[in-house]
Amino acid sequence: MNTKIENKLTPVRIIAFIFVALWLVIAMFPFIWTLWGSFKVQADFFSKADWSNAIFGFHTEKQTGGFFTMGGYYGSWIEEEFWRAVINTSIVVFFTVLISLTFGTLGGYALARSTYRYAFWILMAGLIFRAMPHMTLISGYLQPFFAWNVWGILPTTIIVLVAINQPFTLWMLHSFFLNIPKDLDESAMCDGCNRFQAFRYVIIPIMWPGVITTGLFSFLLAYNDFTVTSMLLSDENETMIPAIASFLGTVQEEGKVMYAVAAVVSATAPLFFFVLFFQRQIVSGLTAGAVKG
Amino acid sequence: MKHSTFLLFSLPSLSVMFLFIAIPIVSVFIQSLHIEHKQVIIVTENCDPFGCETTTSVDTEASAKLKEKAPLGKFNGFKTYSNRMHFAFDELGEAWKSSDSFTVFVKKLYNYPLYRALSFTLTYTFIVTPFVLFLGFLVAVGVNNLPKMFKGPTIFASLLPMIVTPLVGSLILFWMVDGDGVIGATLQKIFNDNSLSLKASPVLTWIMLMVYGIWHLMPFSFIVFYAGLQTVPQETIEAATIDGASKFQRIRHVVIPHLMPLAIFITLILLMDNFRVFEPIIGFKAEAHATSISWLIWNHLRESAYPLYNAAGATSMITIFGVAILLLPVLIRTWRDFKEKNKG
Numbered sequence: 303m304n305t306k307i308e309n310k311l312t313p314v315r316i317i318a319f320i321f322v323a324l325w326l327v328i329a330m331f332p333f334i335w336t337l338w339g340s341f342k343v344q345a346d347f348f349s350k351a352d353w354s355n356a357i358f359g360f361h362t363e364k365q366t367g368g369f370f371t372m373g374g375y376y377g378s379w380i381e382e383e384f385w386r387a388v389i390n391t392s393i394v395v396f397f398t399v400l401i402s403l404t405f406g407t408l409g410g411y412a413l414a415r416s417t418y419r420y421a422f423w424i425l426m427a428g429l430i431f432r433a434m435p436h437m438t439l440i441s442g443y444l445q446p447f448f449a450w451n452v453w454g455i456l457p458t459t460i461i462v463l464v465a466i467n468q469p470f471t472l473w474m475l476h477s478f479f480l481n482i483p484k485d486l487d488e489s490a491m492c493d494g495c496n497r498f499q500a501f502r503y504v505i506i507p508i509m510w511p512g513v514i515t516t517g518l519f520s521f522l523l524a525y526n527d528f529t530v531t532s533m534l535l536s537d538e539n540e541t542m543i544p545a546i547a548s549f550l551g552t553v554q555e556e557g558k559v560m561y562a563v564a565a566v567v568s569a570t571a572p573l574f575f576f577v578l579f580f581q582r583q584i585v586s587g588l589t590a591g592a593v594k595g
Numbered sequence: 596m597k598h599s600t601f602l603l604f605s606l607p608s609l610s611v612m613f614l615f616i617a618i619p620i621v622s623v624f625i626q627s628l629h630i631e632h633k634q635v636i637i638v639t640e641n642c643d644p645f646g647c648e649t650t651t652s653v654d655t656e657a658s659a660k661l662k663e664k665a666p667l668g669k670f671n672g673f674k675t676y677s678n679r680m681h682f683a684f685d686e687l688g689e690a691w692k693s694s695d696s697f698t699v700f701v702k703k704l705y706n707y708p709l710y711r712a713l714s715f716t717l718t719y720t721f722i723v724t725p726f727v728l729f730l731g732f733l734v735a736v737g738v739n740n741l742p743k744m745f746k747g748p749t750i751f752a753s754l755l756p757m758i759v760t761p762l763v764g765s766l767i768l769f770w771m772v773d774g775d776g777v778i779g780a781t782l783q784k785i786f787n788d789n790s791l792s793l794k795a796s797p798v799l800t801w802i803m804l805m806v807y808g809i810w811h812l813m814p815f816s817f818i819v820f821y822a823g824l825q826t827v828p829q830e831t832i833e834a835a836t837i838d839g840a841s842k843f844q845r846i847r848h849v850v851i852p853h854l855m856p857l858a859i860f861i862t863l864i865l866l867m868d869n870f871r872v873f874e875p876i877i878g879f880k881a882e883a884h885a886t887s888i889s890w891l892i893w894n895h896l897r898e899s900a901y902p903l904y905n906a907a908g909a910t911s912m913i914t915i916f917g918v919a920i921l922l923l924p925v926l927i928r929t930w931r932d933f934k935e936k937n938k939g
Contacts, residue, residue: 314740314842315740318736318737318740318741319737319740319741321733321734321737322734322737322738322741322749325730325734325737325753325813326749326752326753328810329752329753329755329756329810329814330752330755332756332767332768332771333755333759333767335771335777336767336770336771347770348770348773348775348776349775349780350774350775350780350783353777353780353781356777404607405607405608405611406608408604408605408607408608409604409605409607409608409609410608411604412596412600412601412604412605413605415596416596416601417596418598418601421601422933424605424609426926426929427612428612429922429925429926429929430918430919430922430926431612431616432867433867433870433918433921433922434616434620434915434918435870435871435873435888435889435914435918436871436889437871437873437888437889437892437893437911437914438620438623438889438892438911438912438914438915439615439616439619439620439623439911440892440893440896440907441623441626441892441895441896441902441904441907441908441911442618442619442620442621442622442623442626442908442911443615443619444896444902444904445622445626445666445904446622449666461611461615462615464611464615465611465612465614465615465616466615466616468608468611468612468616469612469616472608497596497597497600497604498600501604522758525760526759526760526761528760528761528762528873528874528877529873529874529889529893533893533896533897543760543762543763546762546763546766547762547877550766559770562766563770566763566766566767569760569763570759570760570763570767573755573758573759573760574755576758577751577754577755577758578751581747581750581751581754584754584758585750585754585818585822588815588818588819588822589818589819589822589823
């Protein structure tokens, strides 16, 4: 009986349905449009005369002979050497996530198990650091980094991203470890383990769901960062996002906007698969902080 | 946990935060109190039978020496904060005297970069945040009413605008609203105005940036509210239904109070994220009509051949101060909760 009521079409339901459908179009359409358009020539994707050109590729067929063209991708990946940026991004993201999680797991565990007042103050400081616009820190980095001659290289950027990531990672893993009963590691310590052994043999085997969820958000922060990477990396070490930004300046004037469009699609594609595979974990991570207050 | 074990466990995390967040804040503050050295100028007088001539030249050696002696520059106190790049106190005082009405004064205020950036940042923060909260809640209620098979794909599609890199997301929208892009060209046709451009008018630029902000952040509030809706106690809803509450009344009196703590959490995150708005301004190339505080710092560091460290530092400190004011209510609340918890 309950299900019958749930499936009845009431006016409220229809309005809700239309509203959600509208939102879905607004959310998805820009991505589909740009993905499709990235395989066309500029005259089609930016067609003032008729937007249907971008769908049917009128000029693309005229200029290249085919319905699709890989011109934009060839131009950005090979000619403008976007592949370098892709490699740099992979390195930066991999090490940022790895180091953030290692530091964050240890720190988060300690904060969750400590009963002293300073643990609270550290978490509060973390909250304040989390609120700090990243740009405010950049001007503090530049002068020392220039002086020590470490500006522009990948390791510097990685360690800065780890630091900026740390408040969030700590908070998230702290609340995750609070959910693991204290008795678990304490009983191990009664059996003669010290704190490190308890952590190694009891906590590490069961911590992976929380660590993976946190890792996903560290990945996003490192992957999506523009502020730090654009200010701290030299041209040859650029990652994808600042590379796209510098494309805009040079490419637009030469009538090669499609290079930038192709690069943008290339940078979005991994995120698409990322959401596809980890949707459940992302949702649980977003809500974990919220539900616990 | 013992102090020593705590320290061992948290040392890597704490030291990296100390070195790369706490110390930079202090150094930014010190930076903002100094100003670059002026070049040392040598004035030489050459006299020949026809008269004397003075020439000036830059003494590079002395300038370099000065820089080595005090790499931060000359101590300048809080003068950077009050100059025309920042609070512009002197200029404002004059503007106040010379303007005959308040609106004229506000218009003059808008000429100074810091006030310009502040006005956009605050407007953006306080318009995008409520919109995101409200629309996110509506979508969450809507999705909750969908048949089960549609829920998963809807959540998947909704996550994309939030997950995507802000710069990339704003570029994708920017190309669509461009004069030659699909939305821009269609709008031009509808209004039959070939010069209509979202980029040309300040008001339209602001609206465009805020629409982007709502598009980008709405999934976040939607997901959190949606998760919250799953935890609404069914008994209360049923009891309300038996008492004759309509659907709207159930939402108003049962669901919304239940979701209130979540709304506070979302508001806090949104305020923090919106206050640092930066990438969309780059993506939309909107700096002619809209600048944010983060953009202003970036501009100080980027624009000229020599980064204006003192200006960037002062703007950064003002920003941190703004964040502190924004966060103060939350901090006071958490402190009270903590004290109460310790008492009980």
